Amino acid sequence: MTTLELRGLTKRYRVRGSGHMLALDDVDLSITSGRTVALVGQSGSGKSTIAKIITQLERESSGQVLLDGTPIPRRGAGLRKYRQQVRMVFQDPFASLNPYHTVRHHIARPLLLDHVVPRDDVEAEVGRLLEKVRLDPDLAARRPHELSGGQRQRVAIARALASRPALLVADEPVSMLDVSIRLGVLNLLADLQEADGLGVLYITHDLATARHFSDEIVVLHRGVVVERGPADDVILDPQHEYTRALRDASPDPERHFGGGAPVSTSGVRPTPETNGVPSTPEKKERRS
Amino acid sequence: MRLLLQRAAFYLFTAWAAITINFFLPRMLKGDPVSAYLQKHQGEISPEAAAALRTLFGLDTNKSLAEQYFDYWGLLFSGDLGRSFSHGLAPVADVIATALPWTVGLVGIATVLSFLIGTTLGTLVGWFRGGAGDVVVPVATFFSAVPYFWMGLIAIAVFATGLGWFPASHAYGKGTTPAFSAEFIGEVIAHGTLPALTVVLASLGGWVLGMRNMMITVLDEDYVTVAQAKGLSRRRVVFAYAARNAVLPQLSSFALALGFIVGGTLVMELVFSYPGVGKLLLDATTAKDYPLMQGLFLVITLTVLVANLLADVAYAALDPRTRQGEA
């Protein structure tokens, strides 16, 4: 049982000239093995910043990141041990795999770095991981450009699982993929989560998949958590205006054909006039 | 504004670096020829001039390096670059001043001409890619690989000695005294044409190729397709849309190539016995006139910096993004 906890997490980016951009403001979040938490928000809401801080690609400005109650180490062997337990799947599988290296290299590196299996067994373990993500082990010799988008993302998932982590951060793992294969990848993630008892932070802007694949939903808006709760409650009975606007904005076929009000064109985005929540998040927004 | 400050800082820094390199160069190499010269010509050099040379070449061994550096800057600010051994101990600054206008005039005009012609040609070749214009590519490649000085030698052999169209050397006729007269100006133009033509021909290839490649990259952009689809005239699309954007990287490589071009033309001056800084530098090298060499390196570097600055200004004038930034 592993739990990662973010407490009062705040991240400020220095903006050129004067002032700061507040990307995250006092965010609390926790992920536990065996459960999936969906982090929902528009682009610019701070979702990816959370992912980067969890994987320590960036430092938080203030707040705490705790693994099983203790602050995580920031350097050296301790950090590597932490990273072995918390892995990430990047959004764009076309960018997250090194075009120069084979599939084998991508999956074998974490195995070697974290000494997951003896050196002689690495080859077999690579094959096993590829099978685990439902890929042909023969693909190990290929390079990323020879694979389809879906195959690449599966390789990226296999790489993330190689170190046998307890927690997985999936940063919009299907948004760059063709619509037709998204469900396959999401189902794979769900199956792996169940089989390995993984804790997953599923970052997305898509409420429908968030509801379907996660136990809990956290809604992030301009760096602030505006709503959280069991997935069905948040979707069916949103408390916050922003969540409601988000839900109304997502094209929901049931509502459309089930006699409900058709999605109006103005509903494509949450409108600021109706709910008082500004909807177009400006990434370069300054708050001094 | 920010960009402007950044560029200003860069130029100041580069000027400082060049001056400092100039300070250390004779100290890292050997200063003895100068001290030997000073000893040999003790009576002929005024004490002040000798002191200046000692400062320039680091012969004041009793002073600390910092003191020497400080003195060196003091000399530069007073415009004193030492005395030239090979020019009857005339001040180096004066010797350079007589040569600099010739080089700036010749190389400046020829380089700008070459850039304009080459860029225009490159625009056309890039636009009609895949057509007969592509023949230009191998020709330009070959020409851009020809050393300037060799091109000059061939030009003299063919056009001056062979066909007799142009005088083979010097900036004006031997008997003529420089004056602001039609005769003198005519001679300068007659003497300058062949060297200028050589510079243009030798550097043209690079501009043609660079612009062609930029055009091909730019022509794939959507805004060019849209301009075409709008039914704009071909000339407008080529020059107002495609070339205008393709010329920006061309301009920055122009700025960067200046040092290279100037280096090449210096040697060409030797071939044409053209009385510019290049010939002066090479003569100084043969005569082991170290003060003159040092002063020339400094002046050439600073001149290249100024030319760079001009290219930068042109870039800023053409690039709407920097213009906006300044507003």
Added chain:
Amino acid sequence: MFTNTKSITGFAILGLFVLLAALADVIAPFGPLEKDYTALKQPPSAAHWLGTTHLGEDVFSQIAYGTRGVLLVGLTAGVLATLVAVIIGVSAGFLPGWRGESLSALSNVFLVLPAIPLMIIVASQYEDPSLLLISAVLAITGWAWGARVLRAQTMSLRNRDFVQAARANGEPLWRIITVEMLPNLTAVIASSFVGTVTAAVLGLTTLAFVGVIPITNLNWGTILYWAQANGAFPDFWWWYVPAGLAIALLGAALSLISFGIDEYVNPRLRSAGVRARTKKRVARKRRAELLAAKRTKGSTE
């Protein structure tokens, strides 16, 4: 890259020069300084393919042996300059803050400094500079361009997801740079290597022509120096034309190789002709469609 006509031509020419240099003893009919006082300033003939000099030396043999000096110095300078360019360029692109900025400023300064005057001044301080020293001087003045390009490329690589992913995996920094990033810079490094070799060849022959490099280092520039000094111009063309042509040919070959690499990196340049033709067709079609749309719109109003 090796299926590209341009680079194949370039490699073929370069290969010929390498063969000429390697087999100079076999190919050249005479020693480079072997004098034949019965044949002074002779035009090309069966005995002297490219004629003779004022001392009866065989010009072709001089060119053949001179190729050695040119290639040796050119390649050594290219390797040295590329090493410096990779170290400074990649560090400048990877290091954050003032360290990266100052390395970048350093390469910009070297870019602006006029190389040939600097080389002339440095080389003229030595009575008898060695080949290595000459190469080093050429390298010092030739690394900056490569460093600049590499810095830009490194900066764009640094933020790519696959580098971030390697960091998140806990890869050590040296491995991220050498294993994850460097292979992706191969084309740029190769291109800058070819560029510095070209510049070094031009620089070497120029220095030799000017006379600041000792004549013991025989290369194509030295031939031109002797030709100039001994009144070869303009009548004895066989003495000065071949050496200059050789420089230009080698330079063109290197440029062709570099174009091949550029086209490999920027595929838009590759099949420019074919693309242009389809492009024009597409543009014509789009224009026609737009016109048609305008007409229908006009008629309904």
